[in-house]
Amino acid sequence: MILSIDNVLTAQELEQIHVILKTGEFVDGKLTAGTFAKTVKDNYQLKGNTDAAAEVKAVVNQALKRNALFQAAVRPKSIRPILFSRYQPGMSYGLHTDNALMGDENLTRSDLSLTLFLSAPESYSGGELIIDTSLGEQSFKLNAGSMIVYPSTFLHCVSEVTEGIRLAAVTWVQSIVRDADRREILFDLDTVRRAMFEKYGKTIEFDLLSKTHANLLRKWAEV
Numbered sequence: 001m002i003l004s005i006d007n008v009l010t011a012q013e014l015e016q017i018h019v020i021l022k023t024g025e026f027v028d029g030k031l032t033a034g035t036f037a038k039t040v041k042d043n044y045q046l047k048g049n050t051d052a053a054a055e056v057k058a059v060v061n062q063a064l065k066r067n068a069l070f071q072a073a074v075r076p077k078s079i080r081p082i083l084f085s086r087y088q089p090g091m092s093y094g095l096h097t098d099n100a101l102m103g104d105e106n107l108t109r110s111d112l113s114l115t116l117f118l119s120a121p122e123s124y125s126g127g128e129l130i131i132d133t134s135l136g137e138q139s140f141k142l143n144a145g146s147m148i149v150y151p152s153t154f155l156h157c158v159s160e161v162t163e164g165i166r167l168a169a170v171t172w173v174q175s176i177v178r179d180a181d182r183r184e185i186l187f188d189l190d191t192v193r194r195a196m197f198e199k200y201g202k203t204i205e206f207d208l209l210s211k212t213h214a215n216l217l218r219k220w221a222e223v
């Protein structure tokens, strides 16, 4: 399942991030790419381990934490440090696969990748996130503050930016439910059970669905 979530950031948070990214120090994005992805990665990334990076990371982490749809669909167990990237005209990130395991001591398995778009789509040309799914290529260029979450199992790329600046936040998530199909079943069950509660209250059907949801989660969760 590829999930598009709108308004992850408020206008105020977006503004705060833009102010920081305007003066923040950017470094070559190749520094955070795997051996082979490095050969096709051409962008800048906000230098990590600075006060500026800590502030923007905190804003995005908080936004992910409060987003009910993200939490229900993704079931994050751990989230890698957020990267803030900048693409200027001529820059792109060619077709690649994300590393399966990330980090040194605390390994995170990349079950899901996410791109949180930070620039207004009309402010730059190109720069689509293109995901090579089993149904063919799907191209995304969302409003500033909106986010795409997709299984890290897909090949993907960022097309060349030909005009303007593309700013984005990206990271990877290990889910407590490793398997994407199982994650979707749990998400659907949870959605239906909540909708039934809203509509009919705490009926026996709601209780049975809740039991099934909880029992499947017990079977499939890795905690």
Ligand SMILES: O=C(O)CCC(=O)C(=O)O
Pocket: 085, 093, 098, 115, 129, 156, 157, 158, 168, 170
């Ligand atoms: O910027 C994006 O939309 C995706 C970046 C990406 O694929 C990566 O950092 O691995």
Ligand SMILES: [Fe+2]
Pocket: 096, 097, 098, 113, 156
């Ligand atoms: Fe990637």
